[in-house]
Amino acid sequence: MSVSWQTLADALSLGGIYALMAVGIGLVFGVLRLVNFAYGQLVMAGAYAIAYASVWGWPSWAGILLCFAVVLALTMLLDRAVFRPLRTQSPAVMLVATFAVAFLMQSIAILAFGQLGTIASSVGPLNQPWDIGGVQIRKIAIVSIVVAAVCLALLQLLLLRTSVGLHMRAAAMDFRTARMLGIRANRVIGGAVLISGVLAAVSAVMLTARNPQVTPIFALDDTIVVLAGVVLGGLTRPVSATLGGFTIGFASGILGGALPTNQSQYLPTFLFAAVILVLLVRPNGLFLRGGGAAERL
Amino acid sequence: MTLVLDKLHIRYGAVDAVRGLSIEVGRAEIVGLIGPNGAGKSSTLNAIMGAAPVVGGQIRLDGVSLRGRRSEDVARAGVALVPEGRRIFAELTVEENLRLGLAARRSPGGMDSVLELFPMIADARRRQAGALSGGQQQQLAIARALVAEPDVLLLDEPSLGLAPRVVDVVFDALAAIRERGIAVLLVEQRAQRTVALADRSHVLSNGELRLTLGPADANDTDKLVAAYFA
Numbered sequence: 287m288s289v290s291w292q293t294l295a296d297a298l299s300l301g302g303i304y305a306l307m308a309v310g311i312g313l314v315f316g317v318l319r320l321v322n323f324a325y326g327q328l329v330m331a332g333a334y335a336i337a338y339a340s341v342w343g344w345p346s347w348a349g350i351l352l353c354f355a356v357v358l359a360l361t362m363l364l365d366r367a368v369f370r371p372l373r374t375q376s377p378a379v380m381l382v383a384t385f386a387v388a389f390l391m392q393s394i395a396i397l398a399f400g401q402l403g404t405i406a407s408s409v410g411p412l413n414q415p416w417d418i419g420g421v422q423i424r425k426i427a428i429v430s431i432v433v434a435a436v437c438l439a440l441l442q443l444l445l446l447r448t449s450v451g452l453h454m455r456a457a458a459m460d461f462r463t464a465r466m467l468g469i470r471a472n473r474v475i476g477g478a479v480l481i482s483g484v485l486a487a488v489s490a491v492m493l494t495a496r497n498p499q500v501t502p503i504f505a506l507d508d509t510i511v512v513l514a515g516v517v518l519g520g521l522t523r524p525v526s527a528t529l530g531g532f533t534i535g536f537a538s539g540i541l542g543g544a545l546p547t548n549q550s551q552y553l554p555t556f557l558f559a560a561v562i563l564v565l566l567v568r569p570n571g572l573f574l575r576g577g578g579a580a581e582r583l
Numbered sequence: 584m585t586l587v588l589d590k591l592h593i594r595y596g597a598v599d600a601v602r603g604l605s606i607e608v609g610r611a612e613i614v615g616l617i618g619p620n621g622a623g624k625s626s627t628l629n630a631i632m633g634a635a636p637v638v639g640g641q642i643r644l645d646g647v648s649l650r651g652r653r654s655e656d657v658a659r660a661g662v663a664l665v666p667e668g669r670r671i672f673a674e675l676t677v678e679e680n681l682r683l684g685l686a687a688r689r690s691p692g693g694m695d696s697v698l699e700l701f702p703m704i705a706d707a708r709r710r711q712a713g714a715l716s717g718g719q720q721q722q723l724a725i726a727r728a729l730v731a732e733p734d735v736l737l738l739d740e741p742s743l744g745l746a747p748r749v750v751d752v753v754f755d756a757l758a759a760i761r762e763r764g765i766a767v768l769l770v771e772q773r774a775q776r777t778v779a780l781a782d783r784s785h786v787l788s789n790g791e792l793r794l795t796l797g798p799a800d801a802n803d804t805d806k807l808v809a810a811y812f813a
Contacts, residue, residue: 449682456672456683463670466632468658468687468731 289544291421297539299427301532302434303492307512308531309441310485312524313478315516316458318369319377323384325486326509327391328364330502332357332490333406334399337500340408349408353494354487360391361483369479370472395502403501412495426495437488438528441481445524450477458523511538511554514561520571529573534561584645584661584734585609586631586766592639593626593790600626601790603640608735613757613767615777615784615796619811622787624770625667628737631768632664633657644735658687663733667740669724673713677704680712680723684730697729700759718749725756735766742773754780774807786810 307325314322332353339349368387372380412429415422445451450473456464457474465471493505512531519530534557542553564572586608593601601623608614616624629635631642633654642649649657658664663684672680681694681704698705701722707715712723721741728736738757742750754776761767771777778784779801786794786807794810 449685452675452679452682453686455675459672459674460670462634462654463666463672464683465654466634466658466664466666467683467727468655469683470655470686471653 289540292423292427293540293543295423295427295431296543297536299424299430299434299492299496300539301534301536302430303489303496304508304512304515304535304538305528305532306434306437306485306492307489307508308516308519309438309524309528310482310489311512311516312521312527312531313454313458314369314482315521315527316524317454317461317475317478318373318380320369320373320380320384321377321513321521322482323381323509323513324364324388324391325482325512326505327388327395328357328360328483328486329490329493329505329509330395330500331360331391332487333494333500333504334395334404336409336491336494337404337406337498340406341404344408346408346411349406350491353490354484357487357490358480358483361479361486365476365479369475373475392502392506399502401502403499403504406494406498406500409491409495410498413498426492429495430492433488433492437485441485441524444481450474454478455524511535511557514558518561518564518572520574523574526571526573530571533572584766586662586735586768587643588627588631588640589643590640591627591630591637591642593623593630593635594638595626595636599790600635601630601787604787604790604792605640606785606792608766608768610734610766611761611764613761613769613781615781616768616770616787617772617774617777617784618787618793621789623790624787625739626790627787628664628739628768628770631657631662631737655687658731658733659689661689661734663687663728663731663736665724665728665736665738665741667743669720671712671715671720671723671727673711675712676708677710677712677715677723678708680727681708681730684727687731687733690732692732694726694730697726700729700756701726718745718752721745721749721753722756725753725760729760729765733765735768736760737768737770739770740772741769742771742776750776774811775801775804778807788812 311322311325314320335353335356336349339352364387368383372383412426413424416425445455453469453474454477457469493508494500511534515530515534516527518534520526538557541556545553588604588606591601591604604627616627618624626635630637633652637650644660649660703719704723704726715723741753757767757780769777769781778796779798784796785792800806
């Protein structure tokens with residue numbers, strides 16, 4: 287199996303985007319013990335914002351701004367309407383609720399925009415190649431790697447160097463004790479949800495640039511793979527979740543690039559078989575040391 | 584600052600954990616809460632912190648009701664809990680654990696006065712909290728609570744599982760905390776030591792107050808045993 291520089295760059299790029307999605311999912315899980323299955327639909331909504339901005343003739347920066355506005359508004363709405371009222375319920379209730387939200391958003395997208403999809407042409411130029419030392423690499427691959435690295439570095443700074451970040455980490459470990467120390471539950475949850483929304487918007491921009499055809503099932507497959515990656519890495523800590531997301535994205539990119547075209551349909555099979563194998567050996571996740579899940583809120 | 588529990592009633596489903604408990608803890612006082620397992624001692628502390636279902640009675644801090652408030656609001660009102668089992672954040676450093684205590688603090692300031700009380704904690708600030716010994720973790724849990732500069736400190740079995748020498752350190756620290764004017768409500772299994780240290784100690788059994796003892800009763804073993812089995 288030989289891997290070209292183009293494949294390697296694409297795999298790093300996909301790994302970076304999946305790492306962003308994974309940390310977005312992992313942060314919310316950390317404070318709410320909630321696997322947000324509707325995360326992909328937030329990304330889809332952001333992608334539609336870019337696509338329609340493009341249809342209306344808006345410049346790409348305005349489309350990206352609209353994407354952030356739409357995704358953040360939906361994220362906060364989801365927090366107020368679903369997460370907060372249900373946060374003391376069992377994880378099963380919250381998971382089913384996010385399933386319902388996911389399918390609701392998808393159905394609304396089908397009714398509003400149709401099944402066929404819309405092209406986000408404004409971000410199309412990012413798909414053109416750069417010639418780097420004689421190697422053709424898509425601009426979006428480089429941009430995704432840089433953006434993911436910057437976002438993850440900023441997030442790490444926030445988590446490690448600020449009081450808000452310290453409170454989020456403590457809440458992810460033991461929310462009950464954190465609250466008894468005076469850490470405000472609503473502020474921590476709101477912060478985690480907001481950051482998760484920002485990361486969904488960034489992911490929407492990157493994924494739309496990689497694949498400008500926006501349909502109601504946009505990012506659905508990516509979200510399923512990322513969820514597997516988050517569990518693979520270790521769901522209860524943002525860092526392990528991020529590494530899991532990156533690993534599965536990178537592996538997916540390498541396998542996708544290495545497999546012959548007529549065998550590409552086997553990619554998910556290989557990927558998920560590997561996930562199952564890893565989980566059988568390390569059920570707590572590849573990158574999580576020691577024990578089980580922290581206490582629920 | 585005075586913490587008053589007035590006819591407190593705690594119920595989990597159909598089970599009454601505490602019935603009609605009335606006690607008071609004033610400034611610079613240590614009040615002990617002793618009794619057998621399942622007597623309702625920890626439930627009382629959790630109820631004060633807004634983490635146990637209160638179905639009757641009142642919890643007041645200087646006349647202001649704490650009943651029905653969220654845990655974080657109780658903490659920010661000036662009540663700090665050192666929970667059973669310490670509940671330190673093992674993956675964080677000692678310093679980060681202490682900084683978490685600042686969340687409930689009502690005025691700006693450092694941690695120096697707390698670290699004077701626990702010099703070992705000051706020396707271990709950069710270490711991971713999970714790497715500390717049990718006694719050191721207990722000191723960290725108390726220090727973390729004190730960083731919030733509370734008016735009332737609740738402690739749930741702080742000597743549990745500690746070596747006798749470390750128990751001495753913890754009880755010495757409690758005496759020093761009282762001298763700083765903090766009201767202390769101490770739940771303990773070491774009845775004799777608690778009665779000797781506390782200004783008064785209440786014996787709880789089956790969720791009800793059975794007896795109140797003073798320091799002079801610490802050596803009256805018959806009285807203590809009778810109270811436990813009442």
